[in-house]
Amino acid sequence: MIGIFFIGVYALFILVAVFLPFLIFRKRAKNYKKKRTILSLIIISIPFFVYAFERTLYEWECSNNILFYPENKLDRPLSIAYSGHISKGSRAYRKSNGKNLLNVFHDFSFEYIVSIDGEENFKLINKEKIIEPLMNSEVFPYELRDITNHERENVLNSTKYIVYDSVEYKFNMILITIYIYDFKNDKVISAVSRVSHSKGQDIINILYHYEFGRCSKIEAKYGPVEELLSKTFK
Known part of the structure; x- marks a missing residue:
């Protein structure tokens, strides 16, 4: 049809x-x-x-795609903040070898992941504006379990890296740049960008129906976030 x-x-x-x-x-x-x-x-x-x-x-x-990361990999932190989507509660976990493990970043794991809300470009706001949403964030341990308020507070206070992305729309393209930002030192330590071209469903795009796919300077088995993390941390 x-x-x-x-x-x-x-x-x-x-x-x-x-x-x-x-x-x-x-x-x-x-x-x-x-x-x-x-x-x-x-x-x-x-x-x-x-x-x-x-x-x-x-x-x-x-x-114009970008890709940079530290020449020498950094020690993997115990926790990292992530502004992307994480399912709430136990839905964020998957069963693996009899354990409920956090289903974020696939096989690249941290002891804790902090789900920070907000769609802002964290590099462009000051440290004080990051602290408030960070301290109100949900903390996910790698293995599903209850954590105490004291443990949660320690995790939030020690978190220094945020993984976030910025999105720009241009014609029929989506330009996504993923950053790993050290907000305590006000420094972007890693970044990778990707361009995706796809046609919409309006009459003009139906008339000229073609797609160029996506391009990036990084080849990722699971996704650019996981690949960038593996190039940044040990």
């Missing part, structure tokens, strides 16, 4: 390219045949110009 719709849309597009010049340039117009031909070619070439523009922009953004 979708294929028939696409064929119908393109057939209509060709009909417009053929008949619209006839409606605009009548026989009494000077050089009407030449003008009709030029206008038809312009209309027919519109999809190619759109494709070329988006492809050029996509390749340009891909060439």
Whole structure:
């Protein structure tokens, strides 16, 4: 059904390219045949110009992808804050070898992960504004168990790294940059970016239905966050 719709849309597009010049340039117009031909070619070439523009922009953004991390891996901290989605309570855990283990970052684990709320760019706000949401965050131990308030407080006070991302939308692209930020020293220690190109569902994107996929300077088995963590920490 979708294929028939696409064929119908393109057939209509060709009909417009053929008949619209006839409606605009009548026989009494000077050089009407030449003008009709030029206008038809312009209309027919519109999809190619759109494709070329988006492809050029996509390749340009891909060439500007970033990837950096410490030359020497840092000691893995006991805890790290993460602004991404973590399911609440026991739903954040999975069964593995008879144990309920935290299902975040796949096989790259920390003793604790702090689920910090907020979609802000933590690098652009001061330390004081980070402390409040951090101290109100939920703490997940690697293995499902209850933790005391004292243990939670110690974890939050010792946490210094935040994993967060920034998202930018440009035409049919999503530009995502993932950061590991040492907020106590006000320093981004690692970052990787990725460009994803996909078409939406409006009429223009249905008419020009193509996708370029995604590009990044990092090849990740599970995801760019896990790969960046493994390149940053021992």
